[in-house]
Amino acid sequence: VKAMWNFIIGFIISIYMLASKETFCRQARELAYACFEKKRAVSVIKSVGFIHKTFIGFLGGKIVDSVIIGIICFICTSIIGTPYGVLISCIVGVTNIIPFFGPYIGAIPSALLVLMVNPRQCLYFVIMILILQQIDGNIIGPKILGNSTGLSSFWVIFSITLFGGLFGVVGMIVGVPVFAVIYTAVKYWVRGRLKKTALQNMPASEESESDYDSVFGYLEDD
Numbered sequence: 188v189k190a191m192w193n194f195i196i197g198f199i200i201s202i203y204m205l206a207s208k209e210t211f212c213r214q215a216r217e218l219a220y221a222c223f224e225k226k227r228a229v230s231v232i233k234s235v236g237f238i239h240k241t242f243i244g245f246l247g248g249k250i251v252d253s254v255i256i257g258i259i260c261f262i263c264t265s266i267i268g269t270p271y272g273v274l275i276s277c278i279v280g281v282t283n284i285i286p287f288f289g290p291y292i293g294a295i296p297s298a299l300l301v302l303m304v305n306p307r308q309c310l311y312f313v314i315m316i317l318i319l320q321q322i323d324g325n326i327i328g329p330k331i332l333g334n335s336t337g338l339s340s341f342w343v344i345f346s347i348t349l350f351g352g353l354f355g356v357v358g359m360i361v362g363v364p365v366f367a368v369i370y371t372a373v374k375y376w377v378r379g380r381l382k383k384t385a386l387q388n389m390p391a392s393e394e395s396e397s398d399y400d401s402v403f404g405y406l407e408d409d
Contacts, residue, residue, distance in 0.1 A: 238368050241336065245364045248332040253283040255331075256323055263319065267311045270304040279316070283323070285359045287347055290320045336367040 204211070215235075219228040257280020264272035275297040282293030294316045302309040338346070343363055350362025 234372075237371070241367050241371075242361075242364045245332065245336055245367070246361070249284050249286070252323065252328055252331045253280045255327060256280055256283045256319065260316075260319060263315050264312070267308070267315065269308050269312050269315075270301055275300065275312075285347070285356070286363050287344055288351075288359065290316070290323070294320075336363055338363065338367050338370060342366065342370065 216232060219231050222228070223231060257276050260279045261272055261276035263269075264275060269275060278297050279290070279293040282289045285292060294313070298309055298313055298316075301312050336343070346362040346366030347359050350358035350365065352358070354362075
């Protein structure tokens with residue numbers, strides 16, 4: 188009852204927040220310009236915009252991808268006659284939100300459930316899931332998500348393991364965009380320090396804008 192009450196209250200509040208999002212954005216900008224000088228305020232606003240873009244790009248795309256995978260899984264399980272097709276498709280779709288490990292987290296208990304009913308259908312289901320995940324990983328996922336986080340495969344696995352160990356399932360879901368924001372912040376800080384250090388070490392006659400661009404142009408983003 189308490190969980191249901193919290194869900195209802197959260198759902199109502201989210202509707203009011205979405206209805207007033209333009210007002211909140213305007214007030215946040217005004218607050219930034221009131222608290223900081225113009226240059227710092229613009230930097231803060233751009234940083235918040237980047238965080239928003241990273242989270243929405245990844246989580247929104249992952250949800251769409253998971254819905255598609257759940258629907259395809261239901262169609263395939265209906266064709267091959269897998270027991271509990273609706274339940275299994277829901278499990279596979281929901282756990283697919285977790286990057287990298289999600290497909291396995293959903294497929295293993297689903298396969299065990301089918302195994303207890305029909306071992307042959309369990310074999311068909313495992314083959315179907317392997318094919319489905321290959322299609323998702325190589326075709327559907329890249330088309331929807333693209334490079335929304337800018338992280339390599341190693342850092343994706345690292346962020347899922349780290350935040351999953353700290354915060355459980357929720358950490359596995361939000362760990363990738365959170366780490367992407369931290370990674371980008373550290374990257375720009377390191378680049379700024381490199382530029383500042385190198386300019387301080389330059390002879391006075393070489394500290395021109397053209398020399399700066401030629402030395403550090405490779406560090407700038409497209």
